[in-house]
Amino acid sequence: MKLENVYMLLPGRKVGFGSIEIEGGKIATIKAETAKVNLNLQPQPRLVLPGLVNCHGHTPMTLTRGLGGGLPLQRWLEEAIFPVEAKMTPADVKAGAVWGIAEMLAGGTTKVVDMYDFPAETETALAEAGMKGHVCRVGLWFVPGRLDECIAFTREHPNAHICVHSEYLTNEEFCRGLAVANNAELKRPIHVHVSETEKEHRECLERHGKTPIAYLADTGLLDQGGFAAHCVYCTDEDFKIMAEKKVVLVHNPTSNMKLGSGFARIPRALELGVSVALGTDGCASNDNLDMFEEMHLASLIHKGLAKDPTVLTPWDIIEMATFGNEIKVGAPADLCVVDLDRLHLTPCLDIPNLVVHSMHASDVVQTIIDGKVVYDHGTFPTIDMAKAKADFLSAVKRIGL
Numbered sequence: 001m002k003l004e005n006v007y008m009l010l011p012g013r014k015v016g017f018g019s020i021e022i023e024g025g026k027i028a029t030i031k032a033e034t035a036k037v038n039l040n041l042q043p044q045p046r047l048v049l050p051g052l053v054n055c056h057g058h059t060p061m062t063l064t065r066g067l068g069g070g071l072p073l074q075r076w077l078e079e080a081i082f083p084v085e086a087k088m089t090p091a092d093v094k095a096g097a098v099w100g101i102a103e104m105l106a107g108g109t110t111k112v113v114d115m116y117d118f119p120a121e122t123e124t125a126l127a128e129a130g131m132k133g134h135v136c137r138v139g140l141w142f143v144p145g146r147l148d149e150c151i152a153f154t155r156e157h158p159n160a161h162i163c164v165h166s167e168y169l170t171n172e173e174f175c176r177g178l179a180v181a182n183n184a185e186l187k188r189p190i191h192v193h194v195s196e197t198e199k200e201h202r203e204c205l206e207r208h209g210k211t212p213i214a215y216l217a218d219t220g221l222l223d224q225g226g227f228a229a230h231c232v233y234c235t236d237e238d239f240k241i242m243a244e245k246k247v248v249l250v251h252n253p254t255s256n257m258k259l260g261s262g263f264a265r266i267p268r269a270l271e272l273g274v275s276v277a278l279g280t281d282g283c284a285s286n287d288n289l290d291m292f293e294e295m296h297l298a299s300l301i302h303k304g305l306a307k308d309p310t311v312l313t314p315w316d317i318i319e320m321a322t323f324g325n326e327i328k329v330g331a332p333a334d335l336c337v338v339d340l341d342r343l344h345l346t347p348c349l350d351i352p353n354l355v356v357h358s359m360h361a362s363d364v365v366q367t368i369i370d371g372k373v374v375y376d377h378g379t380f381p382t383i384d385m386a387k388a389k390a391d392f393l394s395a396v397k398r399i400g401l
């Protein structure tokens with residue numbers, strides 16, 4: 001397979017023009033010259049980006065899209081989300097996962113770091129659709145037997161992460177138990193919500209005399225690195241711990257604004273050496289899985305807050321959204337192709353700026369994972385969309401929405 005006459009985002013923050021040849025699921029050859037503007041002078045201008053990586057998602061929450069809008073986080077969880085989630089069966093979760101996977105593939109996302117109940121269903125849905133991802137068994141202290149179940153699930157699923165939902169939905173015994181098993185045997189990164197709201201952060205300080213990050217670090221749960229979602233109230237000390245433990249800060253700007261949680265201090269985190277990625281969070285607090293929107297907001301809010309347009313360049317934001325994916329020889333061919341021949345993408349004078357500030361998920365025309373086309377101009381070669389829609393709508397009905 002060969003992508004010809006395309007613009008491409010290359011390592012070293014360069015924009016190239018030329019061709020990408022894919023063989024055996026990997027990028028075999030790149031022929032690129034430095035791209036010149038105005039790019040729309042090409043007859044069919046297309047841009048190839050490294051596949052986007054959604055580093056904090058609850059994919060099956062497509063089932064509850066927009067539910068409980070307007071409620072603050074704790075009431076939103078307890079009054080709107082948890083009662084509906086309690087009714088979900090594994091089949092419902094699978095249907096929600098397939099729907100979310102289709103939405104992500106259509107928007108150029110090639111990998112998701114996911115956290116939801118019935119993770120085996122999501123893992124199966126990902127494998128069937130040919131999408132990459134890491135699932136986890138969610139650590140919650142009040143579910144009898146959950147610690148053993150979390151350890152067993154992680155052991156049986158080599159690609160799974162370990163997880164505690166958050167400091168406030170676990171206890172010290174649970175965290176230490178999971179950390180001991182993880183550091184001795186499993187050795188997986190953790191996926192966890194951290195300091196999402198001021199209340200959560202303050203109550204953790206009152207309970208333990210430590211911030212959520214310091215508390216989690218002391219239990220040993222951060223020793224294998226991982227993904228900490230939100231981090232809105234993290235301190236400089238927290239950022240230093242995260243940098244040292246190689247815990248990635250996953251920024252979820254839409255979710256944090258919709259739930260009124262606040263703004264994570266992303267420029268400061270970067271200054272202190274923390275690796276930052278982007279996530280959509282679940283569809284009840286976003287309410288879509290559009291990573292281009294997350295890029296757009298992540299760029300704008302920090303410039304606005306800092307009153308400084310030089311804060312977070314478009315390339316900084318693109319590297320957060322493509323987290324580790326690069327267009328280089330030998331890399332897995334995880335790519336998305338965007339049609340530049342659009343009203344809102346013309347003239348195309350500055351590609352990185354255009355990606356972050358003008359582009360939408362709906363501009364993606366092709367998504368490729370390990371060299372296989374998984375989304376192509378509105379069609380899904382790996383998903384039976386008629387069945388997916390029937391299953392999804394009946395699951396929404398079954399859970400009473």
Ligand SMILES: [Zn+2]
Pocket residue numbers: 056057058193229281282
């Ligand atoms: Zn979340």
